[in-house]
Amino acid sequence: MAGIVRYGSYVPYLRLTRAAIGAGKGERAVASYDEDSVSMVVEAARDALRGGVAIDTLLFATTSPPYAEKLNAATIQAALDLPETVTSADLGGSTRMGVGALLLGLDVAAAGRCALVGAGDVVVGAPGGGRETLGGDAGVAFITGTDSDAVARVIGRASSTMEILDVWRLPEDRFAKQWEERFAADTLGPSILDTAKRALQQAGVGAETLSTVILDSSNPRSLAALPKALGLQPAQLADPLAATVGRSGAAHAGLMLARALDTAKPGDRILVICAADGTDALVLEVTEKIKSLPPVRKVDRWIASKRNDLAYNTYLRWRGILPFEPPRRPDPERPAAPPMRRHERWKLAFVGSRCQKCQAGHLPPQRVCVKCGAIDQMKAERFADTSCRIATYTLDHLAYSLQPPVVAAVVDYEGGGRFSCELTDVDANEVAIGNHLEMSFRRLFTAQSVHNYFWKARPGR
Amino acid sequence: MASNGIKDRVAIVGMGCTPFGEHWDKGPDDLLIDAAKEAYKSAGIEPDQVDAYWLGTMASGVSGLVLSEALKIPYKPVTRLENMCATGSEAMRNAAYAVACGAYDLVMAIGVEKLKDSGFSGLVVSPPPNDGTHSSMTPPATFSLLAPAYAKKYGVESDTLKQVLARIAWKNHRNGAKNPKAQFRKEVPMETICKSTPVAGMLGIFDCSGVSDGSAAAILCRAEDAHKYTDHPIFLKALSFVAGRAEGNFSQDYDFTTFPEVVASASDAFKQAGVKDPREEISMAEVHDCFTPTELVLMEDMGFSPRGQAWKDVLDGRFDGDGVQPINPDGGLKSFGHPIGASGLRMMYEMWLQLRGEAGARQIKNPKLGVTHNLGGAPGRCVSFVSVVGL
Numbered sequence: 019m020a021g022i023v024r025y026g027s028y029v030p031y032l033r034l035t036r037a038a039i040g041a042g043k044g045e046r047a048v049a050s051y052d053e054d055s056v057s058m059v060v061e062a063a064r065d066a067l068r069g070g071v072a073i074d075t076l077l078f079a080t081t082s083p084p085y086a087e088k089l090n091a092a093t094i095q096a097a098l099d100l101p102e103t104v105t106s107a108d109l110g111g112s113t114r115m116g117v118g119a120l121l122l123g124l125d126v127a128a129a130g131r132c133a134l135v136g137a138g139d140v141v142v143g144a145p146g147g148g149r150e151t152l153g154g155d156a157g158v159a160f161i162t163g164t165d166s167d168a169v170a171r172v173i174g175r176a177s178s179t180m181e182i183l184d185v186w187r188l189p190e191d192r193f194a195k196q197w198e199e200r201f202a203a204d205t206l207g208p209s210i211l212d213t214a215k216r217a218l219q220q221a222g223v224g225a226e227t228l229s230t231v232i233l234d235s236s237n238p239r240s241l242a243a244l245p246k247a248l249g250l251q252p253a254q255l256a257d258p259l260a261a262t263v264g265r266s267g268a269a270h271a272g273l274m275l276a277r278a279l280d281t282a283k284p285g286d287r288i289l290v291i292c293a294a295d296g297t298d299a300l301v302l303e304v305t306e307k308i309k310s311l312p313p314v315r316k317v318d319r320w321i322a323s324k325r326n327d328l329a330y331n332t333y334l335r336w337r338g339i340l341p342f343e344p345p346r347r348p349d350p351e352r353p354a355a356p357p358m359r360r361h362e363r364w365k366l367a368f369v370g371s372r373c374q375k376c377q378a379g380h381l382p383p384q385r386v387c388v389k390c391g392a393i394d395q396m397k398a399e400r401f402a403d404t405s406c407r408i409a410t411y412t413l414d415h416l417a418y419s420l421q422p423p424v425v426a427a428v429v430d431y432e433g434g435g436r437f438s439c440e441l442t443d444v445d446a447n448e449v450a451i452g453n454h455l456e457m458s459f460r461r462l463f464t465a466q467s468v469h470n471y472f473w474k475a476r477p478g479r
Numbered sequence: 480m481a482s483n484g485i486k487d488r489v490a491i492v493g494m495g496c497t498p499f500g501e502h503w504d505k506g507p508d509d510l511l512i513d514a515a516k517e518a519y520k521s522a523g524i525e526p527d528q529v530d531a532y533w534l535g536t537m538a539s540g541v542s543g544l545v546l547s548e549a550l551k552i553p554y555k556p557v558t559r560l561e562n563m564c565a566t567g568s569e570a571m572r573n574a575a576y577a578v579a580c581g582a583y584d585l586v587m588a589i590g591v592e593k594l595k596d597s598g599f600s601g602l603v604v605s606p607p608p609n610d611g612t613h614s615s616m617t618p619p620a621t622f623s624l625l626a627p628a629y630a631k632k633y634g635v636e637s638d639t640l641k642q643v644l645a646r647i648a649w650k651n652h653r654n655g656a657k658n659p660k661a662q663f664r665k666e667v668p669m670e671t672i673c674k675s676t677p678v679a680g681m682l683g684i685f686d687c688s689g690v691s692d693g694s695a696a697a698i699l700c701r702a703e704d705a706h707k708y709t710d711h712p713i714f715l716k717a718l719s720f721v722a723g724r725a726e727g728n729f730s731q732d733y734d735f736t737t738f739p740e741v742v743a744s745a746s747d748a749f750k751q752a753g754v755k756d757p758r759e760e761i762s763m764a765e766v767h768d769c770f771t772p773t774e775l776v777l778m779e780d781m782g783f784s785p786r787g788q789a790w791k792d793v794l795d796g797r798f799d800g801d802g803v804q805p806i807n808p809d810g811g812l813k814s815f816g817h818p819i820g821a822s823g824l825r826m827m828y829e830m831w832l833q834l835r836g837e838a839g840a841r842q843i844k845n846p847k848l849g850v851t852h853n854l855g856g857a858p859g860r861c862v863s864f865v866s867v868v869g870l
Binding site: 345346347348351352353354356357358360361364365378379380381382384388389409410411412413414415416417424426428430434435436438439440462470471472 | 597598599600601603605606608609610611612614615616617619620623624627628676677678679680724725726728729730731733735859
């Protein structure tokens with residue numbers, strides 16, 4: 019068998035309150051204008067990979083792929099500076115695919131390989147509908163490995179696949195549709211229960227021994243009867259994060275699992291049920307290894323680190339739902355393929371160079387040292403995780419931005435190296451010289467159907 | 480490393496300059512023809528007498544054909560060149576070397592820029608195909624970094640610095656008000672400048688030079704031939720150009736209170752001209768006031784003020800039109816305007832007028848040596864041109 023060896027999570031900084039939408043209580047997480055399902059998975063995976071974990075398989079699940087055709091997992095491979103020899107795949111088409119990918123990742127681990135499984139989603143709904151209000155944006159990542167390395171090993175699993183018109187969307191449609199909810203609730207519900215029972219049976223454990231039960235479905239009503247049918251106590255049910263994040267599509271079940279792992283103790287048993295077009299169920303048992311996990315940023319910490327004064331019309335503009343007057347500046351040019359390929363490690367993995375003669379750091383990487391003039395004596399060095407701080411900064415009111423003003427900073431890296439970049443997830447009033455920053459993988463803009471990914475800096479969260 | 484200079488070997492014998500502004504009714508061709516006509520007339524020559532041309536333009540056309548077609552030049556060499564905001568000065572510098580070495584006898588350096596056809600706000604520069612990682616900071620943002628750095632290093636209160644910057648803008652507008660060719664010809668009160676809409680950092684609209692169209696031209700020959708064209712030539716004492724290595728962009732040691740490229744080019748120029756004390760010996764200067772803090776820092780980089788003291792000199796009025804060492808007597812980029820390819824030659828045009836006693840209401844008493852300076856790029860990565868010119 020196999021298990022989860024490492025994990026990481028990511029909830030974006032911004033929140034849209036339901037009051038701002040005019041629909042109820044609580045708030046939903048909102049990926050910023052410069053984030054997408056890929057960038058959020060990169061953030062989650064950085065925690066999972068911290069300290070250097072060797073993986074050979076990369077699986078990415080989403081229902082909001084940045085590209086419909088061009089492998090999104092490849093962008094993740096490049097941003098995480100993973101070897102080009104990995105086996106990679108995108109999974110999509112259903113919010114169940116986050117757990118679906120995890121099951122495949124576990125199969126791969128059982129076969130002696132090691133998979134990074136990422137799931138991310140930016141959930142968009144038509145204004146006025148439930149999907150917009152109840153949805154959320156987030157990313158999660160798991161690394162699978164052998165039983166003996168696992169912090170949570172698989173002790174049971176089951177699946178079902180059901181052809182049902184519950185949630186659907188054509189590729190060319192912007193908003194998904196959903197059939198009358200009672201239909202799927204009544205049709206999917208029994209199948210979910212059956213799958214859950216089969217998983218528990220395979221695990222050979224009773225429902226009463228479960229510390230945490232994670233229930234996630236494209237149709238919330240379909241889960242209503244489950245707790246009673248399984249004999250579960252309310253304390254066993256994981257918080258669905260409806261009031262703080264919203265259902266984050268393919269990432270959501272995984273996000274709830276990461277949150278359970280954040281506070282799990284050895285011996286805890288976790289049941290994960292994810293339903294959409296069928297059900298995937300997984301029973302995990304936490305091991306002693308959970309105590310020696312390197313620190314990760316916990317889900318609750320991401321949730322608590324937030325800003326929730328986003329205006330609804332700003333949100334609608336960012337999602338392309340509301341057209342607006344463009345600035346009198348030229349549209350950005352698409353980045354060109356050959357330079358992007360030549361500079362891939364810089365652009366996507368934030369790898370600069372360090373002169374081996376005088377130790378001067380260079381961002382972007384150079385062949386000729388700016389300090390001592392040595393030619394071709396550079397070594398590649400990744401600055402993405404290097405501690406850095408603001409040397410100076412300015413607020414640019416002229417530069418075009420979807421969240422003006424642009425905060426542009428000159429950033430100094432510990433050990434040498436300097437780079438000017440945009441700050442993101444920042445309150446312009448709280449920027450000060452000397453502030454510590456972290457580098458974050460973002461999607462700067464899209465031009466002529468090409469996404470332009472790169473890095474920005476943001477205050478630590 | 481040799482930079483021998485060509486002091487007093489080249490003369491300017493004629494100049495022309497169009498008004499700068501929003502010339503909706505004139506294309507680059509029209510502006511070039513207008514400036515060239517004025518320059519030919521100024522030198523008292525027929526167009527055919529010019530042996531070779533240097534055309535400076537950053538974005539208003541490629542190849543010497545832009546000029547040769549407009550002027551119908553009969554099969555002569557036309558070099559089109561560019562070095563960001565130092566483009567016009569570069570045209571002059573290269574033309575000067577061509578006559579100094581004897582390859583040609585009479586040459587024209589001409590610059591043009593047509594910035595108002597784009598429809599966009601602010602300066603727009605399209606880079607070649609690239610990897611999408613280049614900085615999106617606008618020019619006002621990059622230069623705005625100078626202000627807080629200067630204030631911090633020299634212990635100047637933020638409010639005081641704001642006054643200093645406003646004073647620079649006020650001075651340049653006051654000068655421009657006396658200049659019939661300037662884009663903006665009204666004095667602007669200090670209060671208006673201080674309250675202007677924020678553009679970047681501490682800088683408001685009045686801290687930024689405008690976007691405009693224009694052209695300027697110079698006719699050059701060897702010094703010994705100058706008398707053939709005019710009784711009142713002016714002579715190039717120094718020409719210096721430095722392209723930086725972007726050290727400020729990479730190095731944590733760069734503190735945004737200086738332009739090493741300017742320091743290097745000014746030092747080279749003063750050496751070529753035999754100037755030992757720029758503060759005492761330079762009567763007047765046209766410097767690159769793309770933004771107000773730029774002019775402030777340039778005073779120290781050029782040696783007109785000691786380090787950390789320029790702000791006091793500004794407030795004292797040292798650099799005013801009627802001050803001890805007038806800076807940007809024609810209104811500068813700020814009020815004359817900044818059509819990139821033309822600016823360096825427009826600066827020389829003011830030196831031409833001043834040295835010949837033709838500057839009218841702006842006339843400085845008995846100027847001896849003048850300086851023109853251009854800076855292209857941004858703090859941390861730029862080019863710098865400095866010339867010294869006199870009688």
